[in-house]
Amino acid sequence: MVEGWILDAYLDEKSEKIAIWIKEDGGEVTKHLIPWTPFLHVAGNSDDIKNLELKLKKTEYQMLYGEMIFSRENKMTSHENFSSTEVLCISLSKPSKIRQVADVISALGEWNKFEIFSVDSKPSQRFLLGNKIYPFGRIRILGTNITPLENLNTDLLEMPSLRQVIIKINSKSNLPCRNLNEEISSVTITDIGTLGVYSNDISSDIVLNFENNQDNFIEKIEEAINRIDPDVIVTHGGDSFDFPALMKIASANGQKLKIGRNKHEIKIRRRAVTTRSYGRVIRSDAYHALEGRIHIDMSTSFIGKEGGLEGICELSQISCIPAQDVSRLSPGSIISAVQIKQSIEDGVLVPWKKNRPEDIKTGTQMLISDRGGFYLDPKPGIYENVYELDFASLFPSIIATRNISPETMNCRCCKVSKHDNYRMGILPISPHKASKVIEHRQKSNQRLQLLVPEIYTHTCTKKHGFLGRVVAPIIQRRKFLKSQIKFRKDHWDKRQNVLKWLLVTCFGYTGYKNARFGRIECHEAICAWSRKMIIDAMNDAEIDGWECLHAIVDSIWLVDTRQRSAEELEISISNLINRIESKSGVQIELEDIYDWIALVPNKSTGVGSLNKYFAYGKKGWKIRGIELRQHSTCKWIQEMQINILEKLRDGLSNNGIRNSIDIFHREISRLRNNEVPLSELILARRVRYNIGEHRVLNLTAAALSREMQMGDKTFPGRKIRFVVVGRNRRNPSDRIRMESEVKSKRPSLIGQKPDFEYYHALALRASSALLSPFGISEEDIILTGSVQTTLDTWLLTSRSCE
Amino acid sequence: MSMGRTVSTWRDRIERRIEYWASFRRVLRLSEKNEFDRVLRSIRDRSSACGMLPTSDVFEPAVLAALVDISLRISKLEEAEEKNG
Numbered sequence: 079m080v081e082g083w084i085l086d087a088y089l090d091e092k093s094e095k096i097a098i099w100i101k102e103d104g105g106e107v108t109k110h111l112i113p114w115t116p117f118l119h120v121a122g123n124s125d126d127i128k129n130l131e132l133k134l135k136k137t138e139y140q141m142l143y144g145e146m147i148f149s150r151e152n153k154m155t156s157h158e159n160f161s162s163t164e165v166l167c168i169s170l171s172k173p174s175k176i177r178q179v180a181d182v183i184s185a186l187g188e189w190n191k192f193e194i195f196s197v198d199s200k201p202s203q204r205f206l207l208g209n210k211i212y213p214f215g216r217i218r219i220l221g222t223n224i225t226p227l228e229n230l231n232t233d234l235l236e237m238p239s240l241r242q243v244i245i246k247i248n249s250k251s252n253l254p255c256r257n258l259n260e261e262i263s264s265v266t267i268t269d270i271g272t273l274g275v276y277s278n279d280i281s282s283d284i285v286l287n288f289e290n291n292q293d294n295f296i297e298k299i300e301e302a303i304n305r306i307d308p309d310v311i312v313t314h315g316g317d318s319f320d321f322p323a324l325m326k327i328a329s330a331n332g333q334k335l336k337i338g339r340n341k342h343e344i345k346i347r348r349r350a351v352t353t354r355s356y357g358r359v360i361r362s363d364a365y366h367a368l369e370g371r372i373h374i375d376m377s378t379s380f381i382g383k384e385g386g387l388e389g390i391c392e393l394s395q396i397s398c399i400p401a402q403d404v405s406r407l408s409p410g411s412i413i414s415a416v417q418i419k420q421s422i423e424d425g426v427l428v429p430w431k432k433n434r435p436e437d438i439k440t441g442t443q444m445l446i447s448d449r450g451g452f453y454l455d456p457k458p459g460i461y462e463n464v465y466e467l468d469f470a471s472l473f474p475s476i477i478a479t480r481n482i483s484p485e486t487m488n489c490r491c492c493k494v495s496k497h498d499n500y501r502m503g504i505l506p507i508s509p510h511k512a513s514k515v516i517e518h519r520q521k522s523n524q525r526l527q528l529l530v531p532e533i534y535t536h537t538c539t540k541k542h543g544f545l546g547r548v549v550a551p552i553i554q555r556r557k558f559l560k561s562q563i564k565f566r567k568d569h570w571d572k573r574q575n576v577l578k579w580l581l582v583t584c585f586g587y588t589g590y591k592n593a594r595f596g597r598i599e600c601h602e603a604i605c606a607w608s609r610k611m612i613i614d615a616m617n618d619a620e621i622d623g624w625e626c627l628h629a630i631v632d633s634i635w636l637v638d639t640r641q642r643s644a645e646e647l648e649i650s651i652s653n654l655i656n657r658i659e660s661k662s663g664v665q666i667e668l669e670d671i672y673d674w675i676a677l678v679p680n681k682s683t684g685v686g687s688l689n690k691y692f693a694y695g696k697k698g699w700k701i702r703g704i705e706l707r708q709h710s711t712c713k714w715i716q717e718m719q720i721n722i723l724e725k726l727r728d729g730l731s732n733n734g735i736r737n738s739i740d741i742f743h744r745e746i747s748r749l750r751n752n753e754v755p756l757s758e759l760i761l762a763r764r765v766r767y768n769i770g771e772h773r774v775l776n777l778t779a780a781a782l783s784r785e786m787q788m789g790d791k792t793f794p795g796r797k798i799r800f801v802v803v804g805r806n807r808r809n810p811s812d813r814i815r816m817e818s819e820v821k822s823k824r825p826s827l828i829g830q831k832p833d834f835e836y837y838h839a840l841a842l843r844a845s846s847a848l849l850s851p852f853g854i855s856e857e858d859i860i861l862t863g864s865v866q867t868t869l870d871t872w873l874l875t876s877r878s879c880e
Numbered sequence: 881m882s883m884g885r886t887v888s889t890w891r892d893r894i895e896r897r898i899e900y901w902a903s904f905r906r907v908l909r910l911s912e913k914n915e916f917d918r919v920l921r922s923i924r925d926r927s928s929a930c931g932m933l934p935t936s937d938v939f940e941p942a943v944l945a946a947l948v949d950i951s952l953r954i955s956k957l958e959e960a961e962e963k964n965g
Contacts, residue, residue: 441936442934442936444886444887445887445934445935445936446934448886448887449887449931449934450889452928453927453928453931454928455924455925455926455927455928609932629928683920683921683924684921685921685924685925685927686925
């Protein structure tokens, strides 16, 4: 008998069993192979199902896919009705074949006869859910029997005590973007202690030099890892560089890299793929999984970047997917996994492929319903003492309180027209309270309505929606985690931050054509409610003597119009918050009170740009949409913008603008005199095409071709970094120099200077972005002499003009 | 077209119409051109309100936006006149 908590679980393809790694109470980590037979469900016409069963029983199929056992079960196949249907249940002796069997069934049914269920949730997730256990949860294993020792539904999930090390391979060139052709100089192993335990008792870095240890480099690394015996190995690029580089060295010596537990080598759990997401090309590197330890590649893990290991553990527990796998998933895939989990718990089969077309709409209905969140055009300029109010988790809260879910849309029981005058049936956000309310409503005969504004579709008031039941516990948990935050980026903050991303994608997935639990009408209803709520909030604010400067989907920026005192404003804003909250049923947060905010005008039309502003408030800077925030911007421009903002910070009482313009001119003269090092002028561009596929010969194409001449390649989806040295030169690959050339000071740099015109234009645009709200144009910046106003006088004159 | 949308946004649609108006603008006299640009700006400044009207033709919201701007400017003049007696 073994008791301990689950470190990792996955399908062991060799034995076709589930491998569970347990950290035993004594501290030892052991592997247990548990037999597992997953089920697959097929629904269809009973004759077709009979034929299918006969065919699959034939020896050729059993040979290919292992023994299959058939039975009939009554199951719910959709959330829409409570009645169950008879389905064919196939249990598979080879779990790894589930996908192939599903493909065969689909083909045997000519791709239209059968609906197939329970196919593609992850084996480890299905296994854990089936046994009512979860990652990092305590269990007891007796033979092949598993008993959970903890219940997941507790409020306070403790962080597991995971010992962590960071492994970093250093190359001779020491560049930030490394590639496998480079020579390795050393490896650094850093012990960062145990998660959640803040102790000083941490050994210093272990640095192993490659040249001094060439013969037994790999053994030395393995020895160092085994000595520390970490549970988690953190890398920054382990999937793309560190592990492949070590494996290359190992295989050159005829060895294998064994840094898993019990001398297990690294396994590739998924090959590298290039995908597209939101118009961007993204490359996912091969998944280098460890056995008995968790490998987290922080450079590619979105959740890791947003919430660290704490965030990964949080989502691992919520979704029931082991940490190593979950760290490589997008928030969208995770929310999808949480939905699958909810569906399994509801006893409703999970469809393999979505099979719901969009409802038929007329052109006018399409115009009315296909709209997103509300934006109020900002009035460009500078404003003092601005209050920002945010709806907390607006879209998920709409899903929960307006009971929006594919199966609750346009139900028959709550049909309502815009002329009916029934009471609104908004649900409370708390999932527990909401289910009580629903229970009460099912017993009573009271007629309620949830009519979607503008589009006049409706949602059910009597059946608790599936999406709401998924999202409300996450909203609630996030609220709880937020209430525990002691300081910025503490583990509570990191955990709540990853939940934010789940909530954001939950809304997006209602509109995604392949989302299993998506329905575009839900998406439209959520947007329509959000528009109504924010417009109502704006109108309420105006009645209370506030002007709405700008509004974006779930936030409004307000400024006083009645010259009230600070105390009066405080009372007014808190009354306003209460009123909006009670009307909408959604919590409002006072995001910040800004000393001033600058709303940036659009460069070509002069009207306000959406989502382009910078403000200085009680919580410091809030900057959106300007170069400083963009990853492509070079260091020189970023620093210039930071310096300008520094001058503008107290700008309302000093010579901020004048000083800012001075900064621009100082930097330009540094550029002209070649005092700005090339290393500060490196731009980053995301590669979208392979070399030769570009329709326009832009700088990125030039960089790719230069890189090819140097024997390197940046894959689509990755970023390429370079300096512009002569934008108009005849030979494209001579127009730029690569970051690697700059950093290693190659001879190809001799005599090269930055392209003055190019960087001058960048600098002008960047300074004008910050100064345009003050009414300063690009010409004003260039002809410094003509600008004599200080901010004070500018504010005075601009106000008297109004 | 915007990501994930079937219907173009108001802002995209009005910009296309403004492009179509370019040949009209080209023949206006300079002083009129400036007035025309002012009208365009008054429409762009009210994109949020225009976008709330689900019309297939952008003209109606655009005219309403321009009218609001003109009315606002008349009111300001009236106020100024009243002050000056």
